[in-house]
């Protein structure tokens with residue numbers, strides 16, 4: 055945990071990677087790609103809490119076709135900047151997944167453990183298809199086997215980022231843009 059004063063310093067010293075306007079334009083593009091693939095599938099959109107909440111909200115207003123929405127919460131970082139290999143499930147969706155076309159929406163695909171486990175779970179539930187949409191796809195060599203994203207708004211360099219749902223030690227999910235922590 056850090057104090058709010060430390061959090062304010064982290065933002066003041068951070069590098070702005072993408073402004074809110076840039077994020078908005080990239081979400082427009084991703085929404086168009088999702089529409090082209092899923093508009094006739096009546097998908098079930100699952101927000102991956104907590105980080106996925108902001109991108110899911112912005113994305114949903116750009117999807118002008120019939121869909122349903124639910125959420126799940128699976129976490130492995132729990133406020134830290136490096137993750138455990140064990141995913142903790144805090145909430146599973148109420149909506150039945152069997153036979154549904156699932157669109158998972160999360161803030162970031164980093165090493166991939168989280169979304170890989172969530173995709174496996176969706177398939178175990180009998181989903182007809184599983185598509186993954188992330189705001190940010192971090193570029194590095196540590197990605198686990200067996201996970202790929204179908205849609206991504208932004209590719210990012212290998213730095214610890216925050217904003218637009220992504221946290222730094224639980225702060226600054228509310229930052230309106232994408233920032234990289236100084237020195238990380």
Ligand SMILES: O=P(O)(O)OC[C@H]1O[C@H](OP(=O)(O)OP(=O)(O)O)[C@H](O)[C@@H]1O
Pocket residue numbers: 102103104105106128129130131132133137160161162163164165166167168169221
């Ligand atoms: O690709 P990975 O290396 O697995 O990391 C990506 C995941 O990590 C973050 O979740 P976190 O565990 O921090 O949970 P939170 O969203 O509740 O903070 C983020 O929201 C992704 O779900």
Ligand code: HPA
Pocket residue numbers: 131162164165213214215216220221222
């Ligand atoms: O770079 C990151 N920032 C915030 N949350 C994350 N979860 C995985 N990687 C990150």
